[in-house]
Amino acid sequence: MVTHAVSSNVPESTAAVVAGRAAQGGFALITMLILLALLMALLLTHFSLTWIELSTTRSSMHSFVGFYAAEAGLNLRADQVRQTFVGFGQPAGTSPDEDDPCTGSNVGSGDFACADYAFQRRDVVTYMEETAGSNLPIVIPRGETYQDLSAREFHYAVYSNAHGAAGATEAVLEMHFMSRAVPLFQFAAFYDKDLEILPDPSMQLAGPVHTNGDLYVGTAGTLDFTLPVTVAGRLYRGRKDVDACPAGAVRVNDPDDLSEIPDCTAGRLEIDQADVVAWNKMIDVEVAPLTVPPPTMLDAAPGNTYWDRADLRIVLDLGLPAIQVRAADGSADAGKTAALGACAAVGASSSLYNQREARTITLLDVDVRALLNCAHGSALMGAGKGLDDATDGGLVWYFGVAGPDSAALNGYGVRVRNGADLVATVAGAPSIKGLTIATDQALYVQGNYNSAPLNKKPAALLADTVNVLSNAWADANSAGALASRVATPTTIQAALLAGTDRTGGAEGPAGQDTGGYNGGLESFMRLHEAWAGVTLVYRGSFVSLFAPRHVDGPWIHGAPYYTAPVRDWLYDDDFDEATLLPPLTPSFVYLKRELFVRQFEL
Numbered sequence: 132m133v134t135h136a137v138s139s140n141v142p143e144s145t146a147a148v149v150a151g152r153a154a155q156g157g158f159a160l161i162t163m164l165i166l167l168a169l170l171m172a173l174l175l176t177h178f179s180l181t182w183i184e185l186s187t188t189r190s191s192m193h194s195f196v197g198f199y200a201a202e203a204g205l206n207l208r209a210d211q212v213r214q215t216f217v218g219f220g221q222p223a224g225t226s227p228d229e230d231d232p233c234t235g236s237n238v239g240s241g242d243f244a245c246a247d248y249a250f251q252r253r254d255v256v257t258y259m260e261e262t263a264g265s266n267l268p269i270v271i272p273r274g275e276t277y278q279d280l281s282a283r284e285f286h287y288a289v290y291s292n293a294h295g296a297a298g299a300t301e302a303v304l305e306m307h308f309m310s311r312a313v314p315l316f317q318f319a320a321f322y323d324k325d326l327e328i329l330p331d332p333s334m335q336l337a338g339p340v341h342t343n344g345d346l347y348v349g350t351a352g353t354l355d356f357t358l359p360v361t362v363a364g365r366l367y368r369g370r371k372d373v374d375a376c377p378a379g380a381v382r383v384n385d386p387d388d389l390s391e392i393p394d395c396t397a398g399r400l401e402i403d404q405a406d407v408v409a410w411n412k413m414i415d416v417e418v419a420p421l422t423v424p425p426p427t428m429l430d431a432a433p434g435n436t437y438w439d440r441a442d443l444r445i446v447l448d449l450g451l452p453a454i455q456v457r458a459a460d461g462s463a464d465a466g467k468t469a470a471l472g473a474c475a476a477v478g479a480s481s482s483l484y485n486q487r488e489a490r491t492i493t494l495l496d497v498d499v500r501a502l503l504n505c506a507h508g509s510a511l512m513g514a515g516k517g518l519d520d521a522t523d524g525g526l527v528w529y530f531g532v533a534g535p536d537s538a539a540l541n542g543y544g545v546r547v548r549n550g551a552d553l554v555a556t557v558a559g560a561p562s563i564k565g566l567t568i569a570t571d572q573a574l575y576v577q578g579n580y581n582s583a584p585l586n587k588k589p590a591a592l593l594a595d596t597v598n599v600l601s602n603a604w605a606d607a608n609s610a611g612a613l614a615s616r617v618a619t620p621t622t623i624q625a626a627l628l629a630g631t632d633r634t635g636g637a638e639g640p641a642g643q644d645t646g647g648y649n650g651g652l653e654s655f656m657r658l659h660e661a662w663a664g665v666t667l668v669y670r671g672s673f674v675s676l677f678a679p680r681h682v683d684g685p686w687i688h689g690a691p692y693y694t695a696p697v698r699d700w701l702y703d704d705d706f707d708e709a710t711l712l713p714p715l716t717p718s719f720v721y722l723k724r725e726l727f728v729r730q731f732e733l
Contacts, residue, residue: 197293197301198729200250204257204291205306207248209722212259212287215242216312216720217422219436222287226260232290233258253301254294262286262307268709271311276361276418280339281709282311286725307726312718314709315423316591316626316672319702320652321719323423323676324631325364325638327371327651328354330698333379334653338672338702343420344638347399348392349377356383359413363420364639366407368392369399371634372648376400385410399643421719426630426677428717429571429593431531433461437569437593440715441529442512442520445471447479447495449534449543454479454495456511467511474505483546483575484610485598486659486692487684490542494575495532499550502528507560518555518563525565525589525714532572541681544573545594551579553588565589567714573682574629578602582622582668589705590625591713595681597629598657599667609659613690618660622668624703626713630679631655632686650686653698662696670703674717 215222224241227233233245233256245258265286271277286309293302315321319338320328326342328334333352340346340356345364348354360383369376376395383392392414393406407414428436431446438444444457454477456467471477478496485492505511507518512526520526532543553566565588568574574594579602581590601618608615632649635642655673688695705711 196251197253197295198304200253200255201291201293201302201304203250204248204255204293205289205304208246208257208259208289208291209287209306209308211242212285212310213422213720213722216285216310216718217424219424219428219440219715219717221266221285222259222261227258233292250293252295254298255291256294257289257291259287259289262288269311271313274412276412276415277313277339277341278359278412280313280317281707282313283709285310285312303730305726305728305730306724308722308724310720310722312720314706314712314716314718315628315674316706316712316716318672318674319358320673322631322674323421324678325371325634325642326675327634327649328653329370329377329651330354330653331695332698334698334700336702338704338706341421343423345371345640347371348381349395350379350381351377352379354379354381355389356381356413357389358384359415361415361418363418366402366414366416367399368395368402370648371399371643372646374398374644383407383410384413386413419721421721423676423719424717426680429569429595431529431533431537431571433459437527437567437715438529440523441527441569442516442522443506443526444529444531445477445495445497446531446533447493449493449532452479470509470511471505474501474509476501476505480546480606482606482609483544484606485542485684486609487657487687488542488682489684492542492544492573492575493532493534494543495530495545497530497545497547499547499553500556501549503553503555503563504557504560507555507557517561519561521564523715524712525567526563527567527569527715530568530570532570537572537681539681540683541572543681544575544598545570546575546577546600547580547592548577550576550581552583552586553581553590554583554586562586563588565712565714567591567593567716569593571595571681573598573679575600576623577604579622581624587624587705589711589713591628591716592625593628595630596657596679597627597655598659599623601660601662601665601667604660613661613693616660618658618662618665618667618696620666620668622670623656624670626672626674626703626706626716627655628674628676628717629655630677631675633678648686650688653695654686654688658693658696661694663694665696666699667696669698669700672702672706 222242224243225239226243227237227239238245243259248255269284271280288307291304295301319336320340322342325344327347329349331351335355337357339358341361343363346362347367380391382389393402404416446457447454455463456471458464476498480494480496483492530545573596575598577600601621603619634649635645635647
């Protein structure tokens with residue numbers, strides 16, 4: 132029998148192929164699964180990194196916002212220090228202890244105490260301390276702005292922490308800074324507004340000059356600046372009221388020799404910092420504006436510096452009418468008023484006609500010598516208050532006129548006379564340390580003031596405007612022709628702080644080329660007589676921080692108003708010595724940062 136083998140229908144080679152393909156499919160599936168796993172890992176890594184990045188970004192944003200919130204706290208505390216000094220004060224109080232400051236009862240007191248602020252939805256906690264070497268007299272170093280001026284320097288550190296959601300600390304900052312208080316009467320001229328110096332005859336300013344506004348300079352002769360000139364606004368060679376350029380020379384030390392600054396040819400020329408580099412900081416343009424006291428410091432009401440700190444307040448009350456001595460709260464002091472009435476040192480008058488204001492002036496008249504005599508040995512200035520009182524550097528007297536128009540334009544004023552020698556003549560009277568007279572109304576100074584060469588005192592006159600009447604002045608001629616009001620030589624030695632008009636009715640470029648010249652620095656003292664050929668001697672400092680609030684008569688030269696004197700005017704360099712400054716001299720204040728620290732390890 133023949134037997135046949137039975138074989139598969141699939142050839143052997145084909146089976147191998149199928150098996151191979153199956154194996155390839157398995158590998159592909161495994162590879163895909165591996166790729167999916169890798170992709171998932173990459174996605175998870177991406178999501179993780181993104182989450183971390185978002186968290187980091189969010190944290191950075193919180194830190195960023197917290198930083199600026201904390202910095203705002205630093206700046207706010209520093210500005211409070213500035214404002215305290217501007218208000219004639221000084222920060223006082225105690226700092227919290229260094230261990231856990233601003234927690235529980237550890238909060239300090241006064242100006243140094245912990246304070247909370249809200250900025251950008253952050254709670255900002257701050258406190259301050261006075262650091263070593265504070266409250267010292269200095270001379271500002273050479274090379275700095277305001278070099279060589281005397282100042283009092285205070286050093287402080289302020290700390291600021293910003294807390295975000297749930298109280299988390301986002302920023303911890305620390306700043307050390309100095310505060311410099313610089314007396315304004317160390318300047319030949321200091322303005323918180325546009326300053327124009329445009330005299331026809333030659334003039335020399337031998338003290339520093341500063342304006343927070345624009346400065347316009349020019350002359351028909353020679354105008355010399357021997358000490359630094361600083362300008363917060365723009366410097367112009369030429370006039371403000373018209374686009375014109377006086378032909379004379381304007382020279383500034385550079386720093387040892389007088390050199391003429393860039394000249395204008397026809398019209399006004401603006402001079403920028405690049406034009407004055409050769410003067411080695413003796414001219415500095417576009418400096419930071421300085422913080423100065425407001426005009427309300429002169430107001431006759433509680434809460435204002437010169438009223439609050441005056442040793443004597445005398446007010447002509449037109450509603451009664453009567454002259455009263457008043458307490459700091461504004462009430463009449465019957466006992467002191469009676470004492471004042473017995474010494475015949477003050478009175479009221481309505482006999483002076485002001486040609487510029489075109490009206491008769493109601494005056495509180497003050498005999499300075501008689502008032503000094505009256506104040507000695509009496510309680511006129513308060514118990515224990517003698518003529519030689521040294522509080523605030525000497526005596527501060529406030530004179531006012533209370534009437535229906537005291538706060539508006541009016542015809543009120545205060546006149547001081549018989550003040551050539553600021554000394555009492557009664558037996559046993561001590562010498563005064565100095566005398567500052569303040570009023571919020573127009574002030575009229577009649578005759579020599581503080582002119583005794585061997586008995587000169589630190590003195591200042593502060594008012595809405597300052598009017599000078601010569602030794603020859605007579606009220607009876609005040610309404611007559613200019614020829615009836617001929618001045619005689621007169622000397623005034625006192626710092627002056629008063630309002631001055633705005634040329635063109637506006638500060639800055641808006642007031643250019645619109646006329647209405649305010650008379651310039653050369654007409655700071657308002658004159659009412661024929662002064663041609665007659666010398667007016669002045670030694671002091673001109674400070675103007677505002678425009679007049681109670682008079683509006685425009686500056687006009689010539690009949691029937693006045694003619695210009697021979698100006699023998701100089702800065703009083705006694706004011707370079709801090710002990711010779713007038714009592715309660717106002718200061719400008721500026722801050723200078725010494726150190727800034729951010730703590731990153733929170």
